Amino acid sequence: MELIKVGEKTYYIKNATNIGVYKIDENNVYLIDSGNDKDAGKKILKIMDSQGWNVKGIISTHSNADHIGGNKLIQDRTGCPVYAYGMEKCFTEYPIMEPSFLFSGFPFKDLKNKFLLAKETIVTDINQNLPEGLEYFSLKGHFFDMIGVKTDDDVYFLADSLVSEETIRKYHLFFIYDIREYLKTLDFLSTLNGKLFIASHCEATNNILSIININRDKVIEICNTICFLCENEITFEDLLQKVFDTYSLSMNVNQYVLIGSTIRSYLSYLHEEGRVSFEFKGNKMYWKRNI
Numbered sequence: 207m208e209l210i211k212v213g214e215k216t217y218y219i220k221n222a223t224n225i226g227v228y229k230i231d232e233n234n235v236y237l238i239d240s241g242n243d244k245d246a247g248k249k250i251l252k253i254m255d256s257q258g259w260n261v262k263g264i265i266s267t268h269s270n271a272d273h274i275g276g277n278k279l280i281q282d283r284t285g286c287p288v289y290a291y292g293m294e295k296c297f298t299e300y301p302i303m304e305p306s307f308l309f310s311g312f313p314f315k316d317l318k319n320k321f322l323l324a325k326e327t328i329v330t331d332i333n334q335n336l337p338e339g340l341e342y343f344s345l346k347g348h349f350f351d352m353i354g355v356k357t358d359d360d361v362y363f364l365a366d367s368l369v370s371e372e373t374i375r376k377y378h379l380f381f382i383y384d385i386r387e388y389l390k391t392l393d394f395l396s397t398l399n400g401k402l403f404i405a406s407h408c409e410a411t412n413n414i415l416s417i418i419n420i421n422r423d424k425v426i427e428i429c430n431t432i433c434f435l436c437e438n439e440i441t442f443e444d445l446l447q448k449v450f451d452t453y454s455l456s457m458n459v460n461q462y463v464l465i466g467s468t469i470r471s472y473l474s475y476l477h478e479e480g481r482v483s484f485e486f487k488g489n490k491m492y493w494k495r496n497i
Contacts, residue, residue, distance in 0.1 A: 212402050212410065213359025215339065221246070223272045223406050225357060226265075226363045234262045237354050238363045239406065240276030243320045247432050250311040251283060253439060265332065265342070267365035268352035269297030273303060274404065278325035289332040291342065292351030296429045299329045308463035323483070331361040333430030336340065347388025360401035367391050368405040368417050374424050378453040381464050385425065385475035392422050423448050424479045429481070436482050439492040445469065 208220045209227070217227040218238075223246075226238025235254065240247055254261055261284045266274050269290065271456045277288050279300070297303045301324040305313035308322065317323070332342060332353070339358040345367040346352060355363045364467055367388075369380045384386045396418050404410045408417065435448045446469055456463075473493060476482045484493050 207253060209253050210410075213357060213361050216357045216359040216361045218363075218410070219250065224363075224404055224410075225250060226357075226404065226406075227259075227341060228357050229259070230262060230339065233258065235259045236337065236340065237261055237280070237363075239267055239273040240264055240280055242272035242275040244276065244325075247279035250276055251280060257409045260284065261286045261338075263398065265355055266294060266298050266329075267296045267345075267354065267363070267406070268349045268467055269301065269304065270349060270366070271301065271320060271322055273365070274298050274301070274327065275320060277327040281327055287330045287335075288327045290329050292334045294351045295329045296355075297326055297350070298324075301326060302314050305463070308467050312319070315462065319460070321460055322463070324464060325388075335360065342441040342447055343374070343491075345391050345394075347384050347386075347391045349383050356400070360368060362398060362400045362403045364395070364405040364414075365405055366406050367395060368408055368421055370405075370408040370415065371417060371420050373407065374420060374481075377455065379449070379455070379465050380429065381468050382425070383467075384472055385429075385471055386478075389422065389425060391476050392418050406492045412438045429476060430471060432469070432476060433481055433495045436493050436495040439487075439494040441490055441492055442470070442473075444492060450483070 209217055210220055211217050211377060215229040221241060223241055225241060228236045233337040260278055263286050263381055264277055264280060266288060281288055305322045306315040309317055315450050342353045343356045343364055348366040352365050355367055395414060402410055403414045431452060439496055446466055480496060482493050482495055484491055
């Protein structure tokens with residue numbers, strides 16, 4: 207982890223999941239997310255101690271485990287509040303909801319890993335609770351009520367609203383809960399003017415237009431790929447296999463639930479757009495492209 211200063215009061219810790227740091231005075235800071243596990247929490251606190259800073263609060267952009275994994279350790283050691291918005295507050299308080307939602311049932315033990323299941327934390331509603339100099343805004347699509355955070359240094363923390371070009375070229379598919387809202391968020395991001403933009407899994411940049419277009423183009427491509435694979439009626443499981451084969455991906459338990467949930471979200475979007483329909487035959491659900 208590396209602490210990087212990007213404004214008078216704004217820093218970020220460069221990490222697999224980038225972590226925002228905002229100084230409210232000489233000795234106290236707010237964090238934006240906390241990494242993926244207790245080890246990330248320990249490393250964050252070590253950096254804070256080296257600067258002589260106290261953690262006064264954690265703002266969780268959303269409740270995915272790689273963003274809230276350090277919450278419990280940091281909260282236990284500092285007593286700081288954790289702030290979250292809307293449904294993200296519920297998932298952060300009761301993280302078992304994430305693997306349960308992804309699997310659509312009680313999660314078996316293999317799904318209870320640090321990538322899908324964080325530790326429970328006490329959560330405070332973010333409304334009216336942020337210090338002066340910070341504001342949040344909606345970034346729906348990737349997850350239920352994900353938010354971004356802007357500092358008064360004109361730095362935008364964009365959570366998982368954008369995926370890096372390298373990740374897209376390598377994996378093609380990335381987790382999205384609501385395709386329509388995700389596309390709306392991309393449109394919203396294209397209107398922002400800021401000094402610096404820091405998405406959680408991208409390099410910091412002062413221009414996000416090209417990566418917005420790359421994300422949008424890939425979503426449109428996946429829509430077209432799914433429609434093509436639904437040329438003949440197909441079950442969800444067979445469709446999921448064909449998507450993985452098309453992009454030369456390898457299945458494991460995490461990918462099964464994450465990408466499986468994402469493909470269902472694409473099917474919902476395409477169905478509402480009138481591009482695919484479903485039918486039950488022999489107690490099986492089949493999807494088919496509309497002519």
